[in-house]
Amino acid sequence: MDGNLINDIGKVVDADRAHVWHHLIQHAPWTGPDPKSDPRIIIEGKGMRVWDQKGKEHLDAVSGGVWTVNVGYGRERIANAVRDQLIQLPYFAGSTGSIPGALFSEKLIGKMPGMSRVYFTNSGSEANEKAFKIVRQIAHKRYGGRKHKILYRDRDYHGTTIAALSAGGQDERNAQYGPFAPGFVRVPHCMEYRAQWDLSGEAYGVAAANAIEEVILAEGPDTVGALCLEPVTAGGGVIVPPEGYWPRVQEICKKHDILLHIDEVVCGVGRTGAWFGYQHYGVEPDFVTMAKGVASGYAAIACCVTNEKVFDMFRDDAGDPLNYFRDISTFGGCTAGPAAALENMAIIEEEGLLENTAAMGDYMLERLEELKAKHDVVGDVRGKGLFLGAELVSDRDTRKPVNEKLAQAVVADCNAQGVIIGATNRSLPGFNNTLCYSPALIATKDDIDQIVSATDEALTKVFGQGSR
Numbered sequence: 001m002d003g004n005l006i007n008d009i010g011k012v013v014d015a016d017r018a019h020v021w022h023h024l025i026q027h028a029p030w031t032g033p034d035p036k037s038d039p040r041i042i043i044e045g046k047g048m049r050v051w052d053q054k055g056k057e058h059l060d061a062v063s064g065g066v067w068t069v070n071v072g073y074g075r076e077r078i079a080n081a082v083r084d085q086l087i088q089l090p091y092f093a094g095s096t097g098s099i100p101g102a103l104f105s106e107k108l109i110g111k112m113p114g115m116s117r118v119y120f121t122n123s124g125s126e127a128n129e130k131a132f133k134i135v136r137q138i139a140h141k142r143y144g145g146r147k148h149k150i151l152y153r154d155r156d157y158h159g160t161t162i163a164a165l166s167a168g169g170q171d172e173r174n175a176q177y178g179p180f181a182p183g184f185v186r187v188p189h190c191m192e193y194r195a196q197w198d199l200s201g202e203a204y205g206v207a208a209a210n211a212i213e214e215v216i217l218a219e220g221p222d223t224v225g226a227l228c229l230e231p232v233t234a235g236g237g238v239i240v241p242p243e244g245y246w247p248r249v250q251e252i253c254k255k256h257d258i259l260l261h262i263d264e265v266v267c268g269v270g271r272t273g274a275w276f277g278y279q280h281y282g283v284e285p286d287f288v289t290m291a292k293g294v295a296s297g298y299a300a301i302a303c304c305v306t307n308e309k310v311f312d313m314f315r316d317d318a319g320d321p322l323n324y325f326r327d328i329s330t331f332g333g334c335t336a337g338p339a340a341a342l343e344n345m346a347i348i349e350e351e352g353l354l355e356n357t358a359a360m361g362d363y364m365l366e367r368l369e370e371l372k373a374k375h376d377v378v379g380d381v382r383g384k385g386l387f388l389g390a391e392l393v394s395d396r397d398t399r400k401p402v403n404e405k406l407a408q409a410v411v412a413d414c415n416a417q418g419v420i421i422g423a424t425n426r427s428l429p430g431f432n433n434t435l436c437y438s439p440a441l442i443a444t445k446d447d448i449d450q451i452v453s454a455t456d457e458a459l460t461k462v463f464g465q466g467s468r
Helices: 003-007 009-019 063-067 076-088 099-109 124-143 162-166 201-219 245-255 308-312 336-350 353-374 404-416 445-463
Strands: 042-046 049-052 057-060 117-121 149-153 184-187 224-229 259-263 287-290 302-306 378-383 388-395 434-437
Touching (some): 057 063, 057 445, 076 336, 099 117, 099 302, 099 336, 124 224, 124 259, 124 302, 201 224, 201 245, 245 259, 336 353, 353 378, 353 445, 388 404, 404 445
Parallel strands (some): 149 184, 149 224, 224 259
Antiparallel strands (some): 042 049, 049 057, 117 302, 287 302, 378 388, 388 434
């Protein structure tokens, strides 16, 4: 860490407090005549660990706080690739190609059989909006504007813009931001632990998918253009779809000529132990959107990927001046993103990080099951790869959720121990009770043991429970 920076850190903190508007944070404790605390500033990262302005070391179990730094901190080869590319050409509008854009698109499509086109954009929210716009334009081009509705799932999250919130299944995230865009329709979640029907396993999965078809039939299949789903629900509680769910969803979409949009903003590029979460389930999507792990946060990049069927709908009448996709994302023309993404994918391949993610994910799930056996407050553990959750309940029989403040107290205690974990918060009314884990794909058993041990200690402190 730079010595001059350490000497001036007080000035940095003061500047932050006075001028930075942080994401997802209530600033009252930091501001006013008598601030109660300082904002936390992360100074440096290496591997799985980061250091704050006080010099405290933390094991980062959430990959940059929001499931992003998949290959860990301090990757010089990515930084060097970005530097070299910026010197050669930092930017040109996305109506023109670039070397890293073309090469990364080819590399990415090589990991996505059945997909063919990459549209570069600014963020995960905007990548989803591109898909929404494409669906709406297809509705006008092919169906007189009628087949324009977009279905989304309860508990899923697709971004922070007004259109993305219109497709958001987390009511506390949406609160106070309406009115929302019309034409977005919610379908039931597929969370077996919070089952809507007295079924289990494959029967429950099929029932949850059939509930989507019931909504389609109620709305009118000729009005529904697309279904947008996360492969594994992320901020809604780390919900792994039950057996039988995805095959039936695919069948329903094909039956009613509905485009299938898979939101891989969190799960994409290795998080679940496959390149993409949907690839665990044999799904053939029409859209795949991605952002966070695409370049592991070393440069901003997001993508809306389509198959050729969708792409062909925008070149079938070159004589129509309104036929093409009339859209632009200014920073989709930045070259640093695809340059970083190429190196990111190379690291995942060369270091066998998909295999490590699958193996360490299985190990971490086993360790979380041990926590469940020890602590009554752990009602359910679930996950895919290095993307896991532990749902906290005050009563296992009734599955009553613990208060959100108690879940956050566990997060805070882990942080005090030097381990950063996450939790659902201010998203789901009454159900912000799931601890969330997404360590980098480089995680070792020692890292996982430290994460689980910190959680064990925090649960004991907060709930006064040890071995049963």
